[in-house]
């Protein structure tokens with residue numbers, strides 16, 4: 001492999017360094033420094049290549065982010081040119097050209113009047129900043145008691161203290177102190193948790209619960225509703241049709257800010273720049289984004305907020321206020337240059353149209369797994385989908401034995417050349433958006449074998 005990008009790499013040194021010094025974002029502490037994740041030497045298109053030169057399909061697109069795939073020269077060139085031209089500028093005192101241009105280009109593709117853009121360093125800081133904006137907004141409007149945030153069980157919004165407290169998966173809370181009295185959880189829009197109800201009945205129940213929750217807290221105290229269009233890390237949970245529009249209407253009635261967390265769904269994952277309006281039928285007040293904005297090449301996140309909200313706290317309505325949410329790396333010129341190049345590639349290669357085309361094939365492929373042993377449910381939207389497995393699929397309850405199934409399938413798939421993202425008993429696929437129909441067939445074929453091998457293990 002002398003011509004390959006990983007040729008000069010000493011895998012032994014990397015393994016020793018990682019075992020002695022790395023603390024990854026997800027560690028089983030009892031085994032710290034003992035077990036080792038597979039080493040990846042380099043990436044190419046939809047593949048990562050391991051230390052032995054084995055090509056593996058990146059089924060989850062990294063962490064739902066490598067939209068245009070690995071090794072794109074356009075992004076590397078844009079990053080290199082910007083680093084040489086202007087590697088940094090203080091977003092407090094000066095403005096750089098890539099961030100101003102990127103703000104305009106994002107505003108051009110957001111729904112409604114979401115035309116003011118704030119840049120952060122990733123998804124957690126994007127959501128954190130959006131929530132802090134709602135605090136700022138209500139304080140300037142003289143409503144200091146309107147601070148409560150309503151979120152959903154099974155949602156995921158990040159790993160800052162505030163965003164972790166808004167995340168409804170208890171797994172993320174283990175051994176951290178992050179409960180907050182001003183956050184209230186309502187039900188996940190997961191119809192599997194409402195056996196016997198039709199989609200329409202379930203939707204009515206969810207909306208009623210939202211209204212009751214607001215009434216209980218007091219609408220003068222509720223600042224924001226925060227929701228992913230589909231709950232990604234919660235297990236690709238797709239809400240009943242019309243859910244977001246119904247919830248938004250209730251928000252409007254009570255002057256509650258609707259924040260759509262599009263950290264996963266934006267930048268093409270569902271075949272649109274943003275999924276809120278065109279896929280899920282809602283125009284939010286604020287949208288957060290990250291991940292796909294740079295296809296994962298460099299860190300960047302942010303939020304876009306409605307001009308209507310901004311007008312209420314700026315100009316003659318500012319009441320002497322000063323917006324201060326200071327990140328050293330806000331509007332980072334190199335990150336913004338990468339994002340502009342990424343948007344250019346998405347446009348030039350027709351990636352949104354491509355996703356809309358191959359998504360049908362992806363959905364058919366995933367649904368073809370329905371009859372396999374232990375497959376209890378298939379959920380899919382655009383190029384994000386999952387297979388939910390249960391040891392006994394006739395009982396919807398998820399046991400500890402079920403929770404090991406995803407890991408088993410993942411291990412078999414990895415040996416066969418596919419990364420999947422196991423979330424307990426759920427296996428997620430959200431491949432790079434450039435994936436072809438033939439590669440989708442290959443990916444689904446491996447997943448099929450992985451499921452059959454995991455089923456054989458249970459016998």
Ligand code: PLP
Nearest residue numbers: 122123124156157158261263264
């Ligand atoms: N919001 C959603 C919907 C996410 O899925 C994630 C990460 O997966 C985040 C926020 C946090 O983003 P980051 O990991 O870039 O901080």
